[in-house]
Amino acid sequence: MSEFFHQYFDFNYMGEHFWEVLEAFLQNLVIFAVVAVLALSWGLLLALLRQLPGKKFVPVRFVTIAYIDLFRAIPILIVILLISGGIPFLEFIPKDIRIPHWFGKPDPFWYGVAALMLVYGAFTAEVYRAGIEAVPRGQMEAARSLGMSHWQAMRHVVVPQAVTLIPAPMLNELISLLKDTTLVSVIAFAESVLISRELLAQSFNSSAMILTAFFFILIILPMARVVDKLIARQQGKIARGSHIEVA
Amino acid sequence: MADPMLKLVGVHKRYGALEVLKGVDLDVAKGEVVCILGPSGSGKSTLLRCVNLLEPPEEGEIFLEGQDICRGPGSGTGEQSWNLDFVRQRVGMVFQQFNLFPHKSALENVTMAPEKVLGRSKAEAREKATALLERVGLGDKLGQYPERLSGGQQQRVAIARALAMEPHVMLFDEVTSALDPELVKEVLDTMRELASEGMTMLVVTHEMGFAKEVGDQVVFMDGGVIVEQGKPVDVLDHPTQERTKKFLGLVLER
Numbered sequence: 202m203s204e205f206f207h208q209y210f211d212f213n214y215m216g217e218h219f220w221e222v223l224e225a226f227l228q229n230l231v232i233f234a235v236v237a238v239l240a241l242s243w244g245l246l247l248a249l250l251r252q253l254p255g256k257k258f259v260p261v262r263f264v265t266i267a268y269i270d271l272f273r274a275i276p277i278l279i280v281i282l283l284i285s286g287g288i289p290f291l292e293f294i295p296k297d298i299r300i301p302h303w304f305g306k307p308d309p310f311w312y313g314v315a316a317l318m319l320v321y322g323a324f325t326a327e328v329y330r331a332g333i334e335a336v337p338r339g340q341m342e343a344a345r346s347l348g349m350s351h352w353q354a355m356r357h358v359v360v361p362q363a364v365t366l367i368p369a370p371m372l373n374e375l376i377s378l379l380k381d382t383t384l385v386s387v388i389a390f391a392e393s394v395l396i397s398r399e400l401l402a403q404s405f406n407s408s409a410m411i412l413t414a415f416f417f418i419l420i421i422l423p424m425a426r427v428v429d430k431l432i433a434r435q436q437g438k439i440a441r442g443s444h445i446e447v448a
Numbered sequence: 449m450a451d452p453m454l455k456l457v458g459v460h461k462r463y464g465a466l467e468v469l470k471g472v473d474l475d476v477a478k479g480e481v482v483c484i485l486g487p488s489g490s491g492k493s494t495l496l497r498c499v500n501l502l503e504p505p506e507e508g509e510i511f512l513e514g515q516d517i518c519r520g521p522g523s524g525t526g527e528q529s530w531n532l533d534f535v536r537q538r539v540g541m542v543f544q545q546f547n548l549f550p551h552k553s554a555l556e557n558v559t560m561a562p563e564k565v566l567g568r569s570k571a572e573a574r575e576k577a578t579a580l581l582e583r584v585g586l587g588d589k590l591g592q593y594p595e596r597l598s599g600g601q602q603q604r605v606a607i608a609r610a611l612a613m614e615p616h617v618m619l620f621d622e623v624t625s626a627l628d629p630e631l632v633k634e635v636l637d638t639m640r641e642l643a644s645e646g647m648t649m650l651v652v653t654h655e656m657g658f659a660k661e662v663g664d665q666v667v668f669m670d671g672g673v674i675v676e677q678g679k680p681v682d683v684l685d686h687p688t689q690e691r692t693k694k695f696l697g698l699v700l701e702r
Contacts, residue, residue, distance in 0.1 A: 343547035343606075346500055347561035347613055348536040357564060361551050 211408040218400060218409050225396035226416045232313060232382040232392065237375055239318040244325030245360075251326065252333060254351055265326075272323035278384055280320055285312035285388040313385030321378050328370045332363030369431040376424050380417065451514040453478040453648045454499065454617060460507035461494050468494045469505065470672035476617075476665075479646040483659035483680070486669035487695055492652045495669070496619045499650065500539040501532055512538060513616065537565075540610030544622040546602045548594040554581060554605045555590040558612045565613070573612075580608040584638050600631030604638055611642075618642065620651040656699060660684055668692045 215222075250265045272280070288299050289308070301311040336359050344354035386395035393413040400409040454476040461469040468491045476482050484492045497503040499510060501517065510517050517531045549557050558577035562568040568576075581587055584604040594602050603623055610618060620639065624632045636658050643649055643662050653659060659666050659680055666683040668676045668691075676689045687693045 337545075337547075339543060339545050339547035340549065342502055343541075343543060343549070344561075346502060346536060346539075346541040347609065348533070348565040349561060353564050357560060358549055362549075365551070 207406075209407050209411050211406055214404070214406050214408040215412045219412070221400075222393060222396060222409050222412050223416070225391060225393040226413060228310075228390070228392040229379070229382040230420075232310065232317070232385060233375075233379045235314050236317040236321060236378060236382070239314070240321035240325050240378070241371075243318060243322035245329050247322055247326035248329035248333060249355060249360075251330060252355070269323045269326050272320050273327070275320075277316065277320050277381055278387060281313060281316040281384055281388060284316045285309060288312065288315075307390065309385065309388040309390035312388055313382070313390055317378065317381060317385075321374065321381075324374050324377075325371065328367050328374060329363065331370065332367040333359055335366050336362045366435075369428050369435060372424060372428045372431065376421055376428075379421060379424075451511070452476055453480070453513060454650075455511040456495075456499075456508065457511075458508035459495070459498055459505045459510060461491070461498055461503060461505050468672055469498065471508065472669075472672075472674055474667065474674065474677075476648060476650065478648055480664045481643045481647075481649045481651065481662050482665045482667060483663035484650065484652045484667045484669060485654070485656075485659065485695070486675075490669040491672040492669050493621050496541070496621050496650055496652055499535075499617075499619060500541055501535050502541075537613065538616045539619060540613055540615035540617070541619040542603070542606050542610055542621065542623045544625050546594070546599070546606045546626070548602050548606055548609070550594050553591050553593055554586060554597065557594070557605055558609045561609070562612050577608070577612055580611055581605065584608050585634070598631060599627045600634045603627065603635045607635075607638055607642070617648045617650065620649065620653070622652050622654070624653065624655060654699065656684060656696075668695065670695070 247265055247269060250261055251269070253261055285308075288294070291299055300308050302308060303311065333355075340358050340362065341351075341354050344358040345351070349357070383392060383394040386392055386398070389395065393416065394410075397407075397409040397413045401407055452475045454474070456472055456474040459469055459472040460467065470491075472491075472495060474482070484495065486492045494503060498505045499512075505518060509519065512535060515534060517535050548554075549560065552560065555574065555577050558580060559568075559570070559573040562573040562576065563570060578587070578590060581590060584607055586601060586604055586608070589597060589601060589605075594605070597605065606623075623639075624635050627635065632655070636655060639649070639651070639658070640662055651658075651663070661680075663680045665677060666680045667674055668683060668687070668689070670691045676683055676687060676692045683692065684696065687696060
């Protein structure tokens with residue numbers, strides 16, 4: 202039993218490598234922050250493209266839906282590996298773009314960001330879509346009857362209401378994104394899981410991995426509680442009927 | 449005679465196999481108030497929605513101030529932009545469920561379209577909106593959000609919102625049907641005043657008293673066609689068609 206604790210819960214070992222692991226974990230947070238901003242914007246754009254009305258936008262809607270379906274279906278790990286293994290060799294792309302070293306970050310960082318953005322854009326698009334479709338049809342009709350274009354109605358009437366309906370599911374996506382930033386370890390970006398594995402290989406001790414898990418728990422548990430609160434508030438609203446227009 | 453404000457010729461509307469409007473002809477003169485009656489499913493709401501192209505008709509023509517709004521450039525696609533701009537700057541609509549923007553105050557509900565669509569300055573839009581809200585008796589509710597307003601107050605904000613676009617024609621789609629009985633009068637009074645100022649109005653309603661008092665013309669629809677039309681006293685008191693008699697009998701029994 203003590204061997205087990207020594208293998209996984211060696212607090213001395215954790216103490217020795219605390220800053221090293223924390224620094225690596227901060228890299229996960231940086232990936233998370235960058236991807237969150239990009240994916241939330243990309244997802245909104247996808248959701249808006251998917252909602253374009255009329256016959257002439259059938260091709261746009263088709264391509265958007267195909268994209269969303271595809272990137273929700275492919276395992277993220279495959280997307281990461283394909284991007285990091287493919288993009289660098291596309292020689293028609295300028296070198297600064299296919300092997301990016303922007304803002305002092307190495308190319309695996311940016312391949313990971315790109316892959317996660319592509320995938321999470323698809324997931325957040327579906328969350329936005331749920332919000333947009335939950336706004337009563339009459340809102341769009343009223344806006345259009347006042348002379349607003351489809352785009353103006355979306356921008357000023359529908360989307361502002363839609364986003365107030367979806368913070369809970371959106372936060373769930375973000376929680377999942379934070380955890381998936383560890384997948385970038387497979388393309389040799391020095392984030393917390395990669396560092397933990399290196400430590401394991403050096404010392405045959407798994408405590409750094411447990412420490413990494415602990416960091417994730419520390420950030421994600423409060424987020425999960427916020428989701429609970431948001432859901433409870435939403436259900437309270439539904440119970441009181443105030444999300445429905447008073448007839 | 450000059451062109452009528454609004455002229456419908458053989459208007460058809462289908463949803464797949466279901467034909468909701470089966471050829472409707474109607475002339476509306478400038479300043480006229482036309483009340484449209486009929487059982488539910490008779491196509492009267494669809495008719496209004498055709499007039500402002502929320503539901504473009506498949507067949508027939510609609511002339512607004514002499515312009516054929518179904519045949520303009522780019523028509524038939526459901527997104528005919530030239531027609532939409534022309535129509536929606538001239539036609540205002542008020543809905544049964546109010547459809548106020550819940551995330552905006554009463555004032556912002558009224559200023560939004562003039563600012564975004566007509567490009568009015570914020571100050572100009574506010575001044576006009578304030579005057580309109582005062583006119584519908586809500587000068588003290590400018591900053592209130594819709595959920596804090598009664599149904600009647602919400603509907604009056606919706607009327608002010610439509611008027612802010614300076615329409616030439618107003619469409620009212622059962623605007624008192626969702627209201628508690630005691631709130632109906634305040635909305636009808638607002639509409640009466642609007643009619644007396646010479647607004648051209650198409651009013652789908654079940655308020656017989658209003659139709660009789662304010663209407664210049666009453667149209668009775670059933671099964672997607674106009675069954676009977678004429679002066680309110682004729683249609684309401686001396687209907688000639690069996691379907692009209694039956695409908696009025698059922699409504700007046702209440």
